[in-house]
Amino acid sequence: MSKNNKSRRHFIAGAAATTGLVAASSFIPSRFAIGAMAPIKVGILLPYSGTYAMLGNSITNAMKMRIEQAGGRMGGRPIDYVAVDSEMSVPKAPQNTNKLIQKEKVDFLVGPVHSGIAAAMAKIMGQRKTPIMIVPNAGSNAVTGPLCAPNIFRTSFSNWQPAYPGGVLMGKEGHKTCVTISWKYGAGIQMMAAGRDGFATTGGKSVKDILLPFPNVEFQAHLSEIAALKPDCVFAFFSGGGATKFLKDYEAAGLKDKIPLYGPGFLTEGVEKAAGSAADGIKTTLHYASNLDNQANHKFRADYEAAFGASANVFSVQGYDTGSLLLQAAAAVGGDVEATADVINVMETSKVPDSPRGPWAMSKAHNPIQNIYLRQVADGQQKLLGIAAEALEDPAAGCKMA
Ligand code: PHB
Numbered sequence: 001m002s003k004n005n006k007s008r009r010h011f012i013a014g015a016a017a018t019t020g021l022v023a024a025s026s027f028i029p030s031r032f033a034i035g036a037m038a039p040i041k042v043g044i045l046l047p048y049s050g051t052y053a054m055l056g057n058s059i060t061n062a063m064k065m066r067i068e069q070a071g072g073r074m075g076g077r078p079i080d081y082v083a084v085d086s087e088m089s090v091p092k093a094p095q096n097t098n099k100l101i102q103k104e105k106v107d108f109l110v111g112p113v114h115s116g117i118a119a120a121m122a123k124i125m126g127q128r129k130t131p132i133m134i135v136p137n138a139g140s141n142a143v144t145g146p147l148c149a150p151n152i153f154r155t156s157f158s159n160w161q162p163a164y165p166g167g168v169l170m171g172k173e174g175h176k177t178c179v180t181i182s183w184k185y186g187a188g189i190q191m192m193a194a195g196r197d198g199f200a201t202t203g204g205k206s207v208k209d210i211l212l213p214f215p216n217v218e219f220q221a222h223l224s225e226i227a228a229l230k231p232d233c234v235f236a237f238f239s240g241g242g243a244t245k246f247l248k249d250y251e252a253a254g255l256k257d258k259i260p261l262y263g264p265g266f267l268t269e270g271v272e273k274a275a276g277s278a279a280d281g282i283k284t285t286l287h288y289a290s291n292l293d294n295q296a297n298h299k300f301r302a303d304y305e306a307a308f309g310a311s312a313n314v315f316s317v318q319g320y321d322t323g324s325l326l327l328q329a330a331a332a333v334g335g336d337v338e339a340t341a342d343v344i345n346v347m348e349t350s351k352v353p354d355s356p357r358g359p360w361a362m363s364k365a366h367n368p369i370q371n372i373y374l375r376q377v378a379d380g381q382q383k384l385l386g387i388a389a390e391a392l393e394d395p396a397a398g399c400k401m402a
Contacts, residue, residue: 040074040330040337043100043131044083045093045111045121051215051241052088054270055113059136059319061308062300063110066323069303074327075335086112088215093120101131107337109133110322113315115140115159115186122147130340132347136322137315140186144367146398151340153347153366155325156318157287158394159187162264163194165372165388166285167235170195170262171202173283175232178204178262181222182237184211191237191264199235207231217245223253234259239266247271247278265375265382270313272380279377287368288314288357289375289384297356311381317356324352365396 046056060083067079082104084096093112097120100106109131112118118138125133126149133152135143139159143152170178178199182188188211196206208229210222226234234255238246243266250256256278261267265286268279290301290311300320304312325347332346333339351361360370372389375382396402 037077039078039080040108040335041080041082041104041106042326043104043106043109043111044081045086045096045100045109045117046083046136047088047113048083048085050088051217052113052239054240055137055315056086058270058313058315059110059113059322062304062312062316062319063136063323063326065303065307066320067327070323070327075330075333075337077330077335077337082106086114086117088114088117090114090116090120093117094124097121097124101128106131108326110136111138113137115143115190118143119147119186122149122152125149125152132340132343134322134325136318138187139190141190141394142186142398144363144365144394144396144399144402148365148396148399148401150344150401153325153362155321155352155368157370158367158396159190159264160194161370161392161394162266162286162372163191163237164198165374165392166262166264167195167198167204168201169283169285169374169388170199170233170235171204173233173260175199175260176204177207177231178233178235179208179210179226179229179231180206180235181210181226182212183214183216183242185214188214188237192235195235195237195262195264206235215242217242219246219249220253223249223255226259227253227255231259234261236261236263236267238263239269240271243267243269244271244274244278247275247282251278265314268377269382270311270315272377272382273311276380281377283374283376283385285372285374285388286314286382287360287370287372288317288382289373290382291384292356292358292373293384294356294358296354300356312356314357321352321355321357321360324354325350328352363393363396363402365394365399365402367394367396369393 118140122143135154137156180192265284329346333342353359360368374385374388
């Protein structure tokens with residue numbers, strides 16, 4: 001029996017029980033009657049421990065806040081959240097994914113943060129028609145490239161998107177050589193490649209690419225090597241706790257004032273306060289800046305701060321927009337989210353006009369078409385300097401749907 005049939009029978013039984021109807025063969029529930037009954041199940045696979053814990057919490061908080069603000073229901077139905085800590089473990093990803101799909105029978109699967117886990121999940125999702133997966137962070141190019149599928153959507157970015165304009169920026173600022181440094185896994189490898197490609201368009205060249213095992217933070221020997229190589233600048237991707245450690249070590253090694261540091265904006269995002277002076281003044285490129293002057297952003301930041309006593313960041317924006325997408329889709333099908341093809345149709349043509357990052361639209365490969373901003377850390381915030389790339393669309397190489 002397919003999951004859909006099972007859910008429908010469950011709804012019908014529920015309808016009969018609550019209305020006193022006897023389930024007779026002539027009883028054909030309307031879509032609305034079906035949709036009004038059982039809770040919609042939203043599975044969440046995100047990191048709540050380790051170097052990316054801050055990211056997982058920011059996404060979860062803001063997604064739930066968005067849905068709560070809309071009355072805590074989707075398409076009129078209540079919601080059951082089932083959250084699993086990904087532990088940032090790629091080996092555990094298939095087991096965690098299958099648990100949410102087969103045991104919990106979720107209608108939507110929200111996750112992950114980590115590109116390696118995203119690729120593992122996408123391989124499973126691509127073999128199935130349901131549930132619908134929404135990626136609220138992981139940038140794995142493959143997920144909206146060769147692994148793209150009708151039931152996989154992303155509300156965040158591809159690794160190429162924020163990194164490529166960062167490389168262009170280094171050239172525009174007059175640099176000719178750089179060293180790239182990151183973790184050796186999907187996100188790090190893809191972001192460094194995109195940064196080098198962007199830098200190359202200005203005639204710039206990387207003289208050394210350094211990759212550390214994920215989530216290793218033993219930077220000392222690598223910083224000594226960078227000091228000896230004396231490149232014009234450094235292009236780095238780290239995030240969460242690892243980014244704070246890298247920024248602090250970079251400053252402590254005496255490199256901050258000698259060799260300017262650049263990168264996709266994750267390097268300084270959400271860690272401005274923890275990194276303190278080590279983050280101050282660093283310019284990066286990302287699809288968000290704290291002081292973007294739009295009404296949705298002002299309200300979002302005030303609400304987030306009031307609810308969680310912390311500043312909102314790009315990860316919470318992605319969670320918030322995931323909530324918006326879920327709400328939009330569930331409302332459009334009158335709560336009947338088991339009508340997967342209809343939900344997919346809505347999501348494919350969705351525009352998110354009220355995003356704190358500014359308006360964005362879904363590409364044919366199911367990835368946001370969005371502005372990439374140039375920002376600089378000042379007073380513990382990401383201050384907008386301008387638009388680095390307007391309405392940037394990922395090339396989606398290898399996606400058969402695009
Ligand atoms: C990823 O693994 O795709 C990833 C993780 C953290 C980020 C950005 C991308 O900040």
